[in-house]
Amino acid sequence: MQHTICALATGAGGAVALVRLSGPEVCRLLAVLTRRPQPPEPRKQALRTIYDGDAVLDKALVTYFQAPHSFTGEDVAEFAVHASPYIKGRLLELLCQNGAVMAKRGEFSQRAFLNGKMDLVEAQGLCDLIASGNKAAHKLAMDSLDGKLSARLEEIKKRLSELLAQIEVRLDDVDEEMTPLSDDFVRGELSAVLGHIKALADTFSVGKYIKDGLKTAIVGAPNSGKSSLLNALVGFDRAIVSDQSGTTRDTVEETLEINGQKIILTDTAGIREHALDPAEKEGMRRSHRAMEAADLILFVLDASRPLTPEEQELWQDIRRQNKRTVLVWNKSDLSASRPTLQAQEQYPSVSVSCKTGDGLNALKDLITADVTEAQTADGLMISNLRHYEALLRAQTELESALIRLESHAGGEIYAEHLRRALNDLQDLIGEVTPDDVLGIIFSKFCMGK
Numbered sequence: 001m002q003h004t005i006c007a008l009a010t011g012a013g014g015a016v017a018l019v020r021l022s023g024p025e026v027c028r029l030l031a032v033l034t035r036r037p038q039p040p041e042p043r044k045q046a047l048r049t050i051y052d053g054d055a056v057l058d059k060a061l062v063t064y065f066q067a068p069h070s071f072t073g074e075d076v077a078e079f080a081v082h083a084s085p086y087i088k089g090r091l092l093e094l095l096c097q098n099g100a101v102m103a104k105r106g107e108f109s110q111r112a113f114l115n116g117k118m119d120l121v122e123a124q125g126l127c128d129l130i131a132s133g134n135k136a137a138h139k140l141a142m143d144s145l146d147g148k149l150s151a152r153l154e155e156i157k158k159r160l161s162e163l164l165a166q167i168e169v170r171l172d173d174v175d176e177e178m179t180p181l182s183d184d185f186v187r188g189e190l191s192a193v194l195g196h197i198k199a200l201a202d203t204f205s206v207g208k209y210i211k212d213g214l215k216t217a218i219v220g221a222p223n224s225g226k227s228s229l230l231n232a233l234v235g236f237d238r239a240i241v242s243d244q245s246g247t248t249r250d251t252v253e254e255t256l257e258i259n260g261q262k263i264i265l266t267d268t269a270g271i272r273e274h275a276l277d278p279a280e281k282e283g284m285r286r287s288h289r290a291m292e293a294a295d296l297i298l299f300v301l302d303a304s305r306p307l308t309p310e311e312q313e314l315w316q317d318i319r320r321q322n323k324r325t326v327l328v329w330n331k332s333d334l335s336a337s338r339p340t341l342q343a344q345e346q347y348p349s350v351s352v353s354c355k356t357g358d359g360l361n362a363l364k365d366l367i368t369a370d371v372t373e374a375q376t377a378d379g380l381m382i383s384n385l386r387h388y389e390a391l392l393r394a395q396t397e398l399e400s401a402l403i404r405l406e407s408h409a410g411g412e413i414y415a416e417h418l419r420r421a422l423n424d425l426q427d428l429i430g431e432v433t434p435d436d437v438l439g440i441i442f443s444k445f446c447m448g449k
């Protein structure tokens, strides 16, 4: 039999705290702690005295949810108690003394999943929703939680399984009484399914930025104004600015929000050929590392003076990174013209002045351009590595199936690839996921969820 689990659902502080209880023993535990034979009417909050032996622990609002009409699908009770650390701790202790056990991370959600209240994609959405810190991340999680993403996956799955069914009945049709499927039809269906899977998998890069933040490195020659740019973007004097080259030695990181999107901004030491001392050399190694770890590079140039050979070299270095890069021509207040860089037309660029604030809004829009664009498309995105990998596996199988089809292999050969692709999609939403894998997925959820 399942244990009855309990956990604190709310965080530290606050005036009221919520303790949740789920499982077969809920009614008995309620009876013991409230000293009443009957639980409150389902889904109606009732003020109940909670007893600790003969003493009163608290007067709390208690809600009873009768299975299967609860978050987990089991009997659930919630205690909204005064948020004293003592009351919270003692209530959990009393529940455990009377037969409940402390819930593991994600165990309430896991039970909701196992009882068919949500699929694995929706459960992941729930977890992401709690962690979401801005509008974009919230929308991404909400689309997953409320089933929009699952519905899209179901559509794809349905189309694939219908195709597979048509192939399989013909494989069973030994007397060949059915009209064979034309290669054109199979190719068309396969390509369509593949297209949908690819489109969704492609949203991962942006989805990941939205969820985890866009890592942005500010790089450039000494004195070009990198630290000034960091300060201008975060809105306060975070990094030291001076007219001496080599002011910034170590990387300086700051998390901020631009156009509702999380950005992790790193200011780096200016890069020059001949570092003066070991500390500066180490600083430059860190600059390179920040550049390599970044999703986006802001290359800051001083537009008021000619380019140096070192800057040209750094530019080649940046281009080799093959990353989204924005050219930031700084100090536009000093000069109306600016030098030219090789192949600069292939990169977005903007003139700014950290001194006057000119051009900063245009730069902000360039930083978030990828995300803004993805959001104005149909908006459904994946942001979870497990989902991405499952889609990639399905994609590979379908590509193999197409190759087999072109080489006129028999239906039994490509049907196997289709079965595996279908299995990958079923794994994604949790239909065929083994228990130990489920345990790992839910153990990454937060406590009390």
Ligand SMILES: Nc1nc2c(c(=O)[nH]1)N(C=O)[C@@H](CNc1ccc(C(=O)N[C@@H](CCC(=O)O)C(=O)O)cc1)CN2
Binding pocket: 018, 065, 068, 069, 070, 071, 078, 117
């Ligand atoms: N107090 C409290 N607030 C909470 C939660 C909770 O568990 N407790 N939630 C925890 O995540 C979220 C709400 N999610 C919930 C989802 C389903 C059900 C539920 O009782 N479902 C039943 C009945 C549905 C209905 O009547 O429409 C069911 O699915 O059968 C409850 C909470 C956010 N706020």
Ligand SMILES: Nc1nc2c(ncn2[C@@H]2O[C@H](COP(=O)(O)OP(=O)(O)OP(=O)(O)O)[C@@H](O)[C@H]2O)c(=O)[nH]1
Binding pocket: 220, 221, 222, 223, 224, 225, 226, 227, 228, 229, 240, 241, 242, 243, 244, 245, 246, 247, 248, 249, 268, 269, 270, 271, 330, 331, 332, 333, 334, 352, 353, 354, 355, 356
């Ligand atoms: N006129 C003008 N001066 C600027 C502008 N931005 C930065 N400066 C000045 O340029 C100098 C260098 O600025 P920093 O932000 O320290 O430059 P940095 O790129 O971080 O330099 P290092 O840390 O040495 O690599 C300072 O004197 C700034 O005040 C600008 O837009 N206009």
Ligand SMILES: [Mg+2]
Binding pocket: 226, 227, 228, 239, 240, 241, 247, 248, 267, 268, 269, 270
């Ligand atoms: Mg600096």
